[in-house]
Amino acid sequence: MPELDEERVHVARCEAALRAMIDGARFNVVVGEHVAGDRYSAERLGRHLKSLAKELQEDAGGPPFFGRLDFGSGADAGEHRGRRYHIGRRHISGEGGGPPLVIDWRAPVSRAFYRAGARDPRGVAVRRRFGWAGGTLTGFEDERLDRGEELGAASRIMAAEIERPRVGPMRDIVATIQPEQDDLVRADLAESICVQGAPGTGKTAVGLHRAAYLLYAHRQRLERGGVLVLGPNRAFLGYISAVLPALGEIDVEQTTVERLLARGPVSGRDGEAAARVKHDARMAEVLHRALYGRVRRPTGPIAVPDGSYRWRIPEEEFRRIVDDTRREAPPYGVGRERVTARVVDAVRRRAEARGRTTGTAWARTVTRAVRPFVDEVWPAVRPEEVVAGLLGDPAALAGAAGGILTAEEQAAILWTRPPRTFRSARWSAADAVLLDEVAGLLERPDGYGHVIVDEAQDLSAMQCRAVARRSEYGSITVLGDLAQGTTPWAARVWPEHLAHLGKPEARVVALTTGFRVPAAVVELANRLLGALEADVPPTRSFRSDGRLRVRQAPDLRSAVVEAVRDALRHEGSVGVIAAAADAGTLVAALRDGGVPAAAVTADADGNADGNTGGNTGGDVEPAGAAPAGAGRNIGGGAAPDVAGPARVTVVPVTMAKGLEYDHVVVAEPAAIAEAEERGLNRLYVALTRAVSRLDVLHSRPLPPQIDVTDFRPLPSRTGVPGSRPLPSQIDVPDPRPLPSRTGVPGSRPLPPQTAGRPR
């Protein structure tokens, strides 16, 4: 039988086995409800089995496997000698307890699929990649690693997967994880890592796959604490929300830092000066002082009535208890309990010396009697009281911030009209960070087993501390790009940031091969790097396809409508990215032009993406005239079933981080660049959202760094083994001749490898 037919037979066996697994899981749901010993276990088991049944059901339509490993007969194959494994998104059990039909991509043996190469075959004789179209197996590609064959980036199947137009939410990348990405995905649970990755290098993908991997490899250890994924805003979270469920992980909490810290609605706003101070690491010390400033030295003895006795703890002893407890520096709330317990103990010693029996009831009564004395010296407080007490009272602020904040800084954060009580305070997004800091001083928050922080460069020192508090006993994966930092407090180097995150020892790894943005677009964006005050290596694109078009247009609005109409002739999502102030008019222009567009709007909960005024996280508002599917058009995802209008989303550039669209129209770069202090970083983000095509439209002069009159594609730095640095299509006014990479002016380079990746 031809090999492809044999594989199709295997597909059919997998489908049958999967159906049997679904039936089995459903049966177990029913049985599980009766077999578990107690209600708690019954509930847990039921929940587990139901979600398993649901996952399997939802998964049933997808390709059951994407790769195959045939191990050779050499000693390096170890226990896998002569064996063959199909690798897929999830394990599929063999019929009747036989060997599994598909091995989970996270299993130890699957590692060779991602890491084996001609130089280090890891015992693998043949690596096979499968091509699928609409659930049908269409072909495969073999690499005879035992004969020194390796396609690398020349694999057609891999290139097609990476270059596939984006429709719908972000997909998993299990079939094409690159070796350097795999290294990060499978890093040990105990290890904290920081991935400095240029745009589109797969940081987010790596983080999500790492979450799935860790849950697979350390499920029991992570079950209690859980895994937390933090992203910049809701549009981003919407875009990535399908990846983990597709990998069978539905219990991962995905949220923004703002939501994680939220104690109530954000109703106040800060000016930039105030927000900068509130987000500064020095505020931690100010708050610490403000809180512990409430602890007072005892000014008298304690007298506790106890039946016919009256016990007395002298002032000196009480003072020693308070001083000792302060020195031990426990969380404030614990300190309060410790002082109380120590005073009760001191009373107990005296009572027992007089022959009193001191049981639980005695301790309860005495504790009640001691409380008022402890309240005097170590009062119970709420975070809101502490922060309001500081921001609403110049003297209190001066007391806590003296020698830490300058007079101007203190003036910047003082409330001009303090609320009557802390209960009526209007808290800003930055205040939420201060409240969380105080809450963390009062009581340690529950920690997570592992925290993944995306777009971490934008976090402030105080936000980092909030994350650190939640991962004190766990590890973290920090994902970010210093060049994409846009908040006023964005990191310029990693070590300091990692220290604020509580993991100064984290390994910093750079990813530089971009999988999203085509080479020509990358080269344009790279030109901004010198102006971004970030010491990061330039991106090298894996992709030689794609198109860049730069156009001057006196009437920008009509040019945008025209460009979008043109974009809609191609498959995939379309994103129009503009300065926040211009987004509304572009939505209107598109709708007037008969091109309904969805619009990314701000989150209600605040300060997600560097706009200190709050309201910068995002959501997607469906296009007015769009069909029902448009509402699902979160971030980069066009609804899968749409044929036109709902594929277009207008994104204020402040919301574009982490998103991607097949075709991007960037409108008026100069307006983006001048809208904020780190406007060029923002422009860098905007220019790197395109998967296949980028139109840059401008009516005003372009920022000099990307002025196309001087635009010449740089020699390819692709450097991806086996890749073909064919220039992407570049369409700019009056481009200078392409520089030669073979020495002949205007000549186009020949790909080093012509086999395997036809276009």
Ligand SMILES: Nc1ncnc2c1ncn2[C@@H]1O[C@H](COP(=O)(O)OP(=O)(O)OP(=O)(O)O)[C@@H](O)[C@H]1O
């Ligand atoms: N190994 C891979 N195989 C296939 N696609 C990949 C791979 N790595 C990344 N991608 C794709 O490239 C795109 C960019 O990835 P991702 O969003 O994770 O990058 P990023 O580094 O977080 O980018 P940014 O900093 O711009 O947000 C995504 O569509 C992702 O699926």
